[in-house]
Amino acid sequence: MRVVKLLIWTIIAVGGLYPAYPLVMGDSTVLADPAKYLLEYYGKTATLFLIAVLSLSPLQTLFPKAAIVRNFNRHRRLIGVGAFFFALTHLCFYAVYTGGLSGFFEDIGKPFILSGVTAFAILFVLAVTSANRVIRRLGGKNWKRLHRLVYGAAVLLVFHQALQEKAGAVQTVYFFAPLAVLQILRIGRTYFQPKKA
């Protein structure tokens, strides 16, 4: 469906350009530390995109007849690459925030930073193996196996996001709880499918 594809592209574009608004309007809460604002904004956006893409296959299993789910599922790759793009932007602003590479490497051993960097490395591998040519070369089975790494990235992100929260990981729960429920329901449906009459 072209409309769905257009919609996803629009969300990526609007999501990517949104921070220009408070910056141009001179919002003092943003201009106080603009690099930190952008770092946090793109990190959150990347996480939401990853959660969106991981929600699609469980939704497909649970609602096999829903046309809307089917249409979005066809563009999972675009959403996944979108997540990578926002993660890359997040990483770039982290480097700006720390004041360059020396600051970046100073903290890389800390679990908070290491979990984020590892999740990014996974998304990087998945993004560069997303071209049709690479998929054909790897073969569908290997490609699928490799791309299961995305679940590892999701677990690392739960850790990474929860660590940066202050006084209780409330937002991390809001973000990831729906996905966790969907995944559990999917597993239930796949392994304990009621026998058809």
Place this chain on the structure above:
Amino acid sequence: MAMPSLIPQALAGATAGFPVKVNPKFDGSGLDLTSYKYVTSYNNFYEFTTDKGGVKELANQGWKTDPWTIKIGGLVENPFKADVNELVKKLGGIEERIYRFRCVEAWSMVVPWDGFPLRKLIELAKPKSSARFLKFTTFVDPKSAPGQKRRTIDWPYVEALNMAEATNDLAFVATGVYGKPLPNQNGAPIRLVVPWKYGFKSIKSIVKIEFTSKRPVNTWQQLAPEEYGFYANVNPEVDHPRWSQASERIIGGGFSARQPTLLFNGYEKEVGHIYKGVNLRLLY
């Protein structure tokens, strides 16, 4: 260079119209002031929200900070309750001091505070010889402060200093900023300012000060003892578990503003002697 002359001297003082006198010892020579708009719109005040940009709005939706009563008690000869304005009058008015302000989150400001030395208040209370610590408590009012509906922190927020810290010349009680009364988001109407310590020690909107013999447990130490200690002195050598404390972002400095962090936030001369022989790596 700071320019205290920019601050209108004729303007009504921070509290009850007292004139502001600049304390020449802390006139901000060599420091660049953080502009008023950043000082008053980038605030940590979890009583309202953990979002620094959101505090300003939430703290000004009907939360009343005038009139305000503060209670002084515990191990003192002269326990008392006072209206904040009356207290300032009794202590002889206010002065202005320009201090560095360093948050544990690795950002910093330079703020012109108005207020009085904490020592003046201690002299008024006359601590008994058994008093070794000061425990500060902030307000509880979940109806006006929506962040207090979250139970992740055991409200009220408390902070504490030992007597040597509290009587140090730097320890300051602020009632204003930039020659104006403290805005709600900055801890109206009365707050602590201890510039050699991370910002969370500078407790906001104080309702009670108690003198104790045992060391109180401050809120952040209780929440995450491996991350935040009792002293919480600014120290570039001791990392936070999640980030380095060696440098800091300068608020209002644009995209690339970062500067090295100084031991005791640059106040080693004033407070270094308090911690002689203390292992600041263990007692962070």
